[in-house]
Amino acid sequence: MTTPDPAPSADSASGTETVDDPFAAFDAAAGIGQVDDIHPVFHQMRSESPVHVGNFASRFGFEDVFGDAMAGESGTPHAVLSFDAVQQVLKDGATFSSSGYADTMGALMGHSILEMDEPEHHQYRSLLQQAFTRKAMERWERDLVVPVVNGLIDVFVERGSADLVKELFFPFPVTVIAGMLGLPTEDLPEFHRKAVELITIITDIETGLNASIWLHEYFSRVIAERRADPREDVISVLTQAELDGQRLDDEEIIAFLRLLLPAGAETTYRSSSNLMFGLLSNPDQLAALRADRAQMPQAIEEGIRWEPPLTGIGRTAMRDVEVEGVLIPAGSTVQVEMGAANRDPARWDRPDEFDIHREPQQHMGFAFGVHMCLGIHLARMETTVAINAVLDRLPDVRLDPTADDVRISGLAFRAPPALPVIFGES
Numbered sequence: 574m575t576t577p578d579p580a581p582s583a584d585s586a587s588g589t590e591t592v593d594d595p596f597a598a599f600d601a602a603a604g605i606g607q608v609d610d611i612h613p614v615f616h617q618m619r620s621e622s623p624v625h626v627g628n629f630a631s632r633f634g635f636e637d638v639f640g641d642a643m644a645g646e647s648g649t650p651h652a653v654l655s656f657d658a659v660q661q662v663l664k665d666g667a668t669f670s671s672s673g674y675a676d677t678m679g680a681l682m683g684h685s686i687l688e689m690d691e692p693e694h695h696q697y698r699s700l701l702q703q704a705f706t707r708k709a710m711e712r713w714e715r716d717l718v719v720p721v722v723n724g725l726i727d728v729f730v731e732r733g734s735a736d737l738v739k740e741l742f743f744p745f746p747v748t749v750i751a752g753m754l755g756l757p758t759e760d761l762p763e764f765h766r767k768a769v770e771l772i773t774i775i776t777d778i779e780t781g782l783n784a785s786i787w788l789h790e791y792f793s794r795v796i797a798e799r800r801a802d803p804r805e806d807v808i809s810v811l812t813q814a815e816l817d818g819q820r821l822d823d824e825e826i827i828a829f830l831r832l833l834l835p836a837g838a839e840t841t842y843r844s845s846s847n848l849m850f851g852l853l854s855n856p857d858q859l860a861a862l863r864a865d866r867a868q869m870p871q872a873i874e875e876g877i878r879w880e881p882p883l884t885g886i887g888r889t890a891m892r893d894v895e896v897e898g899v900l901i902p903a904g905s906t907v908q909v910e911m912g913a914a915n916r917d918p919a920r921w922d923r924p925d926e927f928d929i930h931r932e933p934q935q936h937m938g939f940a941f942g943v944h945m946c947l948g949i950h951l952a953r954m955e956t957t958v959a960i961n962a963v964l965d966r967l968p969d970v971r972l973d974p975t976a977d978d979v980r981i982s983g984l985a986f987r988a989p990p991a992l993p994v995i996f997g998e999s
């Protein structure tokens with residue numbers, strides 16, 4: 574086993590570290606620390622047209638947007654911005670293919686579920702889902718997520734103050750995924766670093782390729798061990814999964830594992846941070862949730878509607894197609910902006926307000942259609958555990974009044990770089 578580097582600092586999540594730090598490089602590519610409130614621009618663009626022709630990133634002063642660049646470059650980019658337009662695109666995988674990811678993410682991850690269209694996608698997803706059953710989630714919650722979250726809080730609970738991003742929300746999802754894969758704890762820092770390097774493709778393709786090779790070797794070894802000696806972890810389940818006589822080979826499992834960390838950890842850490850920021854900035858809602866935990870599911874969905882951690886994904890138009898009256902020619906890259914759709918005033922009253930009491934409605938933060946997030950139940954369960962633990966163990970938790978400028982930032986990925994809080998007696 575490779576000797577791990579010291580744990581990467583979660584300070585890096587703020588985008589304030591040096592450029593050779595993969596966490597900082599990734600955040601810089603995602604616009605974190607550089608773009609604050611993206612929503613006025615999205616509102617303006619959506620009011621001009623639900624479908625924007627051309628690369629919309631220039632409206633934010635960027636040449637390209639990390640998440641959309643992942644979807645490849647072909648034809649004129651078209652950004653879909655209204656709720657109806659985003660739903661139409663994500664519902665129709667035959668017209669709006671996911672295959673564009675093959676040229677970009679595929680070069681690093683292998684042929685993963687992200688870039689598959691039907692019917693291949695359905696077969697592969699059904700095999701993967703065998704590792705994410707409800708029963709498995711209950712076991713992971715009890716045996717892994719609750720102890721991981723409580724262990725992190727133990728470190729600062731007596732202090733009366735903490736940075737909840739650095740000390741809780743950043744480390745917990747990656748620790749959970751490593752635990753679900755059955756990886757040794759000492760491998761975690763290097764594993765996390767490589768997974769982030771893997772997706773920093775815009776800024777540094779060579780580092781991405783090296784990380785891809787490292788992860789391939791690392792996972793090949795673990796898969797061989799699990800095939801010889803199966804346990805109760807996700808890798809063991811994937812080596813055994815079977816559907817209609819078909820099984821996953823090593824390359825298929827490795828492609829999924831390389832996707833899992835960016836898909837599962839980078840999103841959940843940001844979504845739980847965004848939700849906590851919404852609650853801390855609205856103490857009445859925080860108090861209401863503390864008093865009635867039955868509101869947790871709607872609070873989680875509202876957090877993801879209001880500030881989805883991943884604002885856009887990519888598709889390719891396979892034929893000439895009209896969306897909300899705008900012709901998208903065959904071959905165009907389609908930038909699917911869930912961050913804009915989730916604040917469409919045609920669907921939500923007061924769309925810019927965080928309000929856990931609003932009537933729940935389908936949002937696009939987890940995407941929609943056949944590629945809708947595979948980890949949705951895991952993400953909801955992890956967030957529930959983390960927020961409940963904060964409410965239970967940090968009495969009267971509130972933003973540190975001496976900290977200034979706490980806010981959510983980023984274009985492709987969004988989160989507050991830090992959440993300084995105090996708790997205990999006021």
Ligand code: HEM
Nearest residue numbers: 686687836837840841844886938939940944946947948952
């Ligand atoms: C709040 C947290 C999360 C959010 C907002 C989120 C969001 C998304 C979105 C938008 C997609 C669609 C990507 C596309 O089609 O281009 C997706 C797919 C996916 N997500 Fe999540 N995700 C979250 C957590 C997780 C977790 C915890 C896992 C771990 C298992 C996970 C695994 C996946 C996988 C494997 C896919 C690909 C599914 C497919 O292509 O069929 N996600 N997610």
